[in-house]
Amino acid sequence: MTAAPADAPALPDDVLLRVEHLTMRFGGLVAVDDVSFDVKRADITALIGPNGAGKTTVFNCVTGFYKPTVGRLTLKKSAGESWLLERLRDHQIARRAGVARTFQNIRLFGGMTALENLLVAQHAPLMAASGMTILGVLGAPGFARAERAAIEKAKGWLERIGLIERADDPAADLPYGDQRRLEIARAMCTEPVLLCLDEPAAGLNPRESAELNDLLRSIRADDGVAVLLIEHDMSVVMEISDHVVVLDYGKKIADGSPQAVREDPKVIAAYLGVEDEEVEEVEREIEAAEGGPA
């Protein structure tokens, strides 16, 4: 593994990911405009905002699916290992930097079993153990050992998300809530340091939502993995996140604890929405807070 890029900035120890001046343009459209924020190592960070605010674009930049137009994304994996995510290709971000993600519309391998899904996530270590396939074809004992270990790990995760009984069923056959949890487990099988979840609670009932909260807390506490999530369900955001970043029209409008964000008049205006007759009043408040109109 290559060492950290020489020009990677030094981050404080508790910061895992620093996003600086992230801007993403699609032709004339500025989807994300100069957004900066930190994701702390021990936090569940929520990225919220109205539809079209640029949340998923930020996500896609962090996970390498888009190359940002401007900006720097520094990930400090450990004390001696930092990565500049905007310089890595998408699969390298998952494999080397340790950023795993899920998708808004679940992207499981539907025709493969739950167990197989978790094994694909361990592709990189298994591939190395199979000696780029050559040793594997010959049936080397080292590979058999690695595969057993991978299956054990997958089993552990299936037990944790309560799907061990359905390990041999195709993923597309699972109920929606189980698919969501399986996708999270699959992302976790890549051994990430940062787990990015795109609307994990979408379409879940209150009970499933509560289970998800427990799972995310346990991922942070037991696995020591930081979580960055996009969420519309305010009950989830307010309950589990330690840090909330609010976007509106591609700009960051608030950044802080859930409590602070909830009381921020700009957030109330932009995100939670106001009655039509209150708009002017709220705008006056905002201007007063900013010290006059821009």
Next chain:
Amino acid sequence: MTAPLASPLPHALKDAAITALIAFGLAAPMMGLVTVQVGGDLALEQHWDRVAWAVGIVFVGRLILNLTLWRPGRVRTKLAVSPKLEARLMKLARWLAPAAVVIAIALPFLPGIERYQIDLGILVLTYVMLGWGLNIVVGLAGLLDLGYVAFYAVGAYSYALLAQYFGLSFWLCLPLAGLLAAFWGVLLGFPVLRLRGDYLAIVTLAFGEIIRIVLLNWYWFTGGPNGITNVPRPSFFGIADFVSGKDGFAAMFGLKFSGLHRIIFLYYLILALALITNYVVIRLRRLPIGRAWEALREDEIACRSLGVNTVNTKLTAFALGAMFAGFAGSFFATRQGFISPESFTFIESALILAIVVLGGMGSQFGVAIAALVMIGGFELFREFKDYRMIVFGLVMVLIMVWRPRGLVSSRTPSVFLKEKKAISGALVQEGHG
């Protein structure tokens, strides 16, 4: 809903009349008017009786169909295999596959088997091997490849040219042909990495044609349309040639010389090559690379999010698929003793792809059955030369209606915890990308 309907007759009559009119429009110029040569002139002969027959048949046929099968409100029974039957077939297949291998091994010594049957066996096995090779690319990785025959050609020409210019033996050229074909597979893989579905199909199709046209026009090197004659025949593992005389294979093993020895040897050679292909593909499916191929077929974006290098994964699929075509190609060259670009036309690619699709993408056994039925059936009905293509097309249409995902459509998981359950084909993504 069984609401009482008005008499279906008026509608049926109207529909039949419209169809008859269309039939008349088609039949009148094509069947009714025939040009004949009278002396030096061209005359027009009229056959209105034929037209009347055609229109009558269409009208009556359509009317009957409208009143029976296509009657409005008729509850349609779906043409499908029940899961129970499917499971039973799968169980049968488990026995059938080893049985088929045993029959294949014993074939040359079965009573009533002559040279023709062994030749046919060689042909079928060649296509079985090609089908299994293409199965990696299309069935597992889901990359629609319409130019697979290009690699078959590369394999065949590699051997023929290496033998012609450097006098290398078949046993040395066999692995070389595989490697060269794999190299060309990677070469094709690079430009098509970003393409999916239809676009990928078009580029691979073009690639197949490019290879053929280069072989056709590179006259001084490949012999162009004349091809390469006198491609050396294989020896018995470099020990003895299949010739009469005291150095020949027959004399060495104390047998009476027979031209059949070489044919039987070739049969076992292609059988071994095909079984090796099968073994490797089955093995690869259970390795991380095989799972990555299938994951790629299911969802490429999810693959990338999990750290799977999709570039390498696609390239290995192309390279390995091409390698087996290369082996098959060099076998083809040594069996025929003569190759020309004519053997590597697009129709060959289409045939191999049809075998994979009809057999069931990703299913080794289905592909073998499809190859046997397609190639064997094709030869069997040689006497009905004019009609076999029609029957053939009809059978293909029927299979696609009845079993749109091929004969064996279910997928067996590559790994299991407690119980290996077949996964219904309806859940498995098709290779479109």
